[in-house]
Each structure stands twice: as structure tokens, then as C-alpha cells.
Amino acid sequence: AKGFGAEVKRRILLGTHVLSSGYYDAYYGKAELARKKMREELADIFKKVDFILTPTAPTPAFKLGEKADPLAMYKQDIFTVPVNLTGVPAITFPMNTVERDGKSLPVGVQYIGPHGGDARLFDIAKSMYDERK
Numbered sequence: 001a002k003g004f005g006a007e008v009k010r011r012i013l014l015g016t017h018v019l020s021s022g023y024y025d026a027y028y029g030k031a032e033l034a035r036k037k038m039r040e041e042l043a044d045i046f047k048k049v050d051f052i053l054t055p056t057a058p059t060p061a062f063k064l065g066e067k068a069d070p071l072a073m074y075k076q077d078i079f080t081v082p083v084n085l086t087g088v089p090a091i092t093f094p095m096n097t098v099e100r101d102g103k104s105l106p107v108g109v110q111y112i113g114p115h116g117g118d119a120r121l122f123d124i125a126k127s128m129y130d131e132r133k
Helices: 006-019 024-045 070-075 081-086 118-132
Strands: 052-055 090-100 103-112
Touching: 006 024, 006 070, 024 081, 090 118, 103 118
Parallel strands: none
Antiparallel strands: 052 103, 090 103
16 A cells, blocks of 8 residues: 555555455445446437537645545546546646646546447547647
């Protein structure tokens, strides 16, 4: 555990607990059903759109060491968790910065594509990068 931050340690311990015998069926089985439903819903959405654009996080980045509250840390993942749970490709990159307390903090955007849409996302990201030069 040496070298891991407190948040990483918390997430590892939670995952270990959920996968331990006695809890596996209660939690993991239900989580897999939820993932399946999410994948189905995203597949339906991608029948209507080519990709989804979201912020990477609900707020601008915070300063290093600023957030110690685990709930606040989890909330920062609200836009990336569905991507990770469903296995669809996504690419995120800085779009701009905001000033806070004399510091310039990055704001990122995330493009989400359908299963198999990785190459298209790279094309979009390259176009965005080229435009920003």
C-alpha cells in the first residue's frame, strides 16, 4: 500500500470487501445487472447520436491536496464512472482554464463513443488539438 494515496487505498479496500465471499452475491451480482442495463441504454443512445460530449468533471480541477473529503472525491468521477462501468471508449482533454485564488486550473471535456468507436474519438481529439494550436 506504500505509495498509494488515501483515496486509492479506500477504493481498493471497498473493492476487496465487495468481492469477498459472503458479499459477492449480494453486491457483485447486482452490480453486474446494473452494468448490463447501463450498456443497453448506452447502445440505444448511440443509435441516435455519434458521440456524447460531457465535462470530464463537474467542477474545475482542484489544487493538489485541496480535497480530503472522500465523498467530494467520488463526486468528481460522476461523468467518467458510466464510461468505465460500460466499457465504451472515451477520450478527455483540457479545453480551457479558470482562475481561482491566483491559480490557473484546467477544465476538461470528455468525448464518449459507442463500442468500437475508438478510432473516431482519436480523430475528433486530433481535430480539437489541431484547432487549438
